[in-house]
Structure formats: structure tokens, C-alpha cells
Amino acid sequence: MIELYRLMRNKRLFMLMIGFILFIAVIGFSLSDRKGLTWPEKFIGDTAATVQQWFYTPAGYIAGFFHDIGNLRTIYKENEQLRLTVAAYSRDKINYNFTQKENERYKKELEFTEAQKKLYDYNYLIAQVVAISNDPYNRTMRINLGLRDGIKENMAVTTVDGLVGIVSKVGEVSATVMPITELNDESPDTNPIAATVMGRENESFGIISSYNQETNRLMMTRIDEKDKMAVGDTVLTSGLGNVYPRGIIIGTVESRAVGDFGLTHTASVKLAADFDHLTEVFVVEVPAQ
Known part of the structure; x- marks a missing residue:
């Protein structure tokens, strides 16, 4: 009885291996001789694509979110630099205008005194x-x-x-x-x-x-x-x-x-x-x- 059970178990294992080999061979043969996909292949491919989309889309959003944060930091630094530049420009413009007016006034005063000296x-x-x-x-x-x-x-x-x-x-x-x-x-x-x-x-x-x-x-x-x-x-x-x-x-x-x-x-x-x-x-x- 025990010998019969061992024989049947070995026969089942042997049949399973033969079936797996035939399955692989059939798939290889079908892929080599045709251009289209069977409906099981289409089903499996579409299912995998849907599952990948579920994972890929949120991952893309998350990656984009962190990328935008990096961009915001860069923009903030650029804005700070622009503020400093504008402040320096305003200060320099005021100094320039003040100096220009002072020079014009001194020039006018010098011309006045020189003309008066020549006259009187x-x-x-x-x-x-x-x-x-x-x-x-x-x-x-x-x-x-x-x-x-x-x-x-x-x-x-x-x-x-x-x-x-x-x-x-x-x-x-x-x-x-x-x-x-x-x-x-x-x-x-x-x-x-x-x-x-x-x-x-x-x-x-x-x-x-x-x-x-x-x-x-x-x-x-x-x-x-x-x-x-x-x-x-x-x-x-x-x-x-x-x-x-x-x-x-x-x-x-x-x-x-x-x-x-x-x-x-x-x-x-x-x-x-x-x-x-x-x-x-x-x-x-x-x-x-």
C-alpha cells in the first residue's frame, strides 16, 4: 500500500512537470508565430498597467510636490536678492541725485562768485x-x-x-x-x-x-x-x-x-x-x- 502511494505521488509529480514544460513550450510557440495577443494576455497586461498606474500617479504627485518645494525655496532666495538689489539701487539713486544737486549748486555758486569778483x-x-x-x-x-x-x-x-x-x-x-x-x-x-x-x-x-x-x-x-x-x-x-x-x-x-x-x-x-x-x-x- 505504501509502495503504491509513493508510485502515485511520483507519477503526479512527473505529470505536473510534464504539463509545466508543455505549457512553457506552447507559450513560446505562440509568441514566435503570431503578432497579436490572446485575451488572457491582454487581461493580464491591462491589469498590470492599471495597478502600475495606481502606484505611479501618486508617486509622480509626491515627486512633483517636493520638486515644487525646491523651486519655491529658489524663488524665495531670488526674491530676497532682488529686494536687496532694489534697496541698494534706491539708496544709490538718492545719493546720486543728492550729489548731482550739490554739484550743480556748487557750480552755480562758483560761477556767481567768479563773475562778481571780475566785476567788483x-x-x-x-x-x-x-x-x-x-x-x-x-x-x-x-x-x-x-x-x-x-x-x-x-x-x-x-x-x-x-x-x-x-x-x-x-x-x-x-x-x-x-x-x-x-x-x-x-x-x-x-x-x-x-x-x-x-x-x-x-x-x-x-x-x-x-x-x-x-x-x-x-x-x-x-x-x-x-x-x-x-x-x-x-x-x-x-x-x-x-x-x-x-x-x-x-x-x-x-x-x-x-x-x-x-x-x-x-x-x-x-x-x-x-x-x-x-x-x-x-x-x-x-x-x-
């Missing part, structure tokens, strides 16, 4: 405005030059554009400037300005001794009725009176009218200097005669 042989001392008083009864300004710099009382103070005022008090390292906007013909401290017109220095004459706070204009009086002074003329210091040196621009004639008694005329003069942005001024030093 004056020396110009550059001073910084360090303080401005808003006291309605004492509107003055302080500059950073004093006695040790050669500053004296009654020296004229001007800008490139026009006359600013006159030195009223002098300290060792600073001085006080009384602006021409404080001219008042009723004040005993007022130094009237003897004025003339550019191009007709020997033909026109007037006295500026007051400033109208309401109209922000200087008032020129004692203009001869036959004087050819006209609206638009440039008003200069004439140099008479030995206070204000000649040839400094004061302003522009804006209007002209008959005086109170009809014997002389008056004129309204618009200031040439900008008193709202005074940072640097020139103190005019006249050479000793």
Missing part, C-alpha cells in the same frame, strides 16, 4: 545758516562765521539769487543777520538800500526802506517821474551810502505808481532770494580802499 573785486565768505528766529519782533538768522573769520557789522549777506540782508551783530564764531524783509522806514535801526536798475545804472535810482509783510514785496521810493524804470527790470544795489556794495541783485520791478505827493514815483519789488530755503549764504567782503 569782492571776496565772498561762504557761511552756513545755523538758526532762524521766528520772533515777530526780531526775525533774524544766525550764521556760523564770526570775528575770527573776518566778519564785521554792516557786511552784506547774499545768495546766488539775490540780497538776503546785512550783518547786525558779530560774535567770535557766529554772527546775526538782519534780513531785508525786516526793513521798516519807521525804525531807527533800518539801513535803507540805495538801488538802481541793471543796464541803466547811471539813469535809474530809488531808495528801498520798507517791506510789506502782506504783499511780501519791497517798496522802492524816491523814483524820479522821468526815470525809465519799468516793470520787469532787475533791481540792483547801487553802492551809494557805503553800506550795501554795488551790483548785488535785489529783485524785479513788479509795478510802478505815482507817489503820495505826485512828485516822485514808487515801485513794488519782488524779492530775488528765496527766504524759505536758506541753508548757505555769502558774506560780501569789500576790499579796503
Whole structure:
């Protein structure tokens, strides 16, 4: 009985091996002689493709996610670099504009002083405005030059554009400037300005001794009725009176009218200097005669 069982088991194993070999042979034969696939092969191929898709698609999403994170880091770094570049550009642009304006201002001031030196042989001392008083009864300004710099009382103070005022008090390292906007013909401290017109220095004459706070204009009086002074003329210091040196621009004639008694005329003069942005001024030093 045991021998029969062993024989049958060996026979089954033998038959299984023969069947497997035949199966392999049939598959090989079918693949070598045909171009199409049988339906079991198609089923197996489609099933495998579907299963692969289930695994491949999420894996692709995950790989893309990590790739996008890497890209975000790169973009963030690039944006940070761009921000730094833009900030540096803005800073450099501001510095450039400031330097350019400074150079233009210095060039203008240098041309002004050189031209004035050739005309009148004056020396110009550059001073910084360090303080401005808003006291309605004492509107003055302080500059950073004093006695040790050669500053004296009654020296004229001007800008490139026009006359600013006159030195009223002098300290060792600073001085006080009384602006021409404080001219008042009723004040005993007022130094009237003897004025003339550019191009007709020997033909026109007037006295500026007051400033109208309401109209922000200087008032020129004692203009001869036959004087050819006209609206638009440039008003200069004439140099008479030995206070204000000649040839400094004061302003522009804006209007002209008959005086109170009809014997002389008056004129309204618009200031040439900008008193709202005074940072640097020139103190005019006249050479000793």
C-alpha cells in the first residue's frame, strides 16, 4: 500500500512537470508565430498597467510636490536678492541725485562768485545758516562765521539769487543777520538800500526802506517821474551810502505808481532770494580802499 502511494505521488509529480514544460513550450510557440495577443494576455497586461498606474500617479504627485518645494525655496532666495538689489539701487539713486544737486549748486555758486569778483573785486565768505528766529519782533538768522573769520557789522549777506540782508551783530564764531524783509522806514535801526536798475545804472535810482509783510514785496521810493524804470527790470544795489556794495541783485520791478505827493514815483519789488530755503549764504567782503 505504501509502495503504491509513493508510485502515485511520483507519477503526479512527473505529470505536473510534464504539463509545466508543455505549457512553457506552447507559450513560446505562440509568441514566435503570431503578432497579436490572446485575451488572457491582454487581461493580464491591462491589469498590470492599471495597478502600475495606481502606484505611479501618486508617486509622480509626491515627486512633483517636493520638486515644487525646491523651486519655491529658489524663488524665495531670488526674491530676497532682488529686494536687496532694489534697496541698494534706491539708496544709490538718492545719493546720486543728492550729489548731482550739490554739484550743480556748487557750480552755480562758483560761477556767481567768479563773475562778481571780475566785476567788483569782492571776496565772498561762504557761511552756513545755523538758526532762524521766528520772533515777530526780531526775525533774524544766525550764521556760523564770526570775528575770527573776518566778519564785521554792516557786511552784506547774499545768495546766488539775490540780497538776503546785512550783518547786525558779530560774535567770535557766529554772527546775526538782519534780513531785508525786516526793513521798516519807521525804525531807527533800518539801513535803507540805495538801488538802481541793471543796464541803466547811471539813469535809474530809488531808495528801498520798507517791506510789506502782506504783499511780501519791497517798496522802492524816491523814483524820479522821468526815470525809465519799468516793470520787469532787475533791481540792483547801487553802492551809494557805503553800506550795501554795488551790483548785488535785489529783485524785479513788479509795478510802478505815482507817489503820495505826485512828485516822485514808487515801485513794488519782488524779492530775488528765496527766504524759505536758506541753508548757505555769502558774506560780501569789500576790499579796503
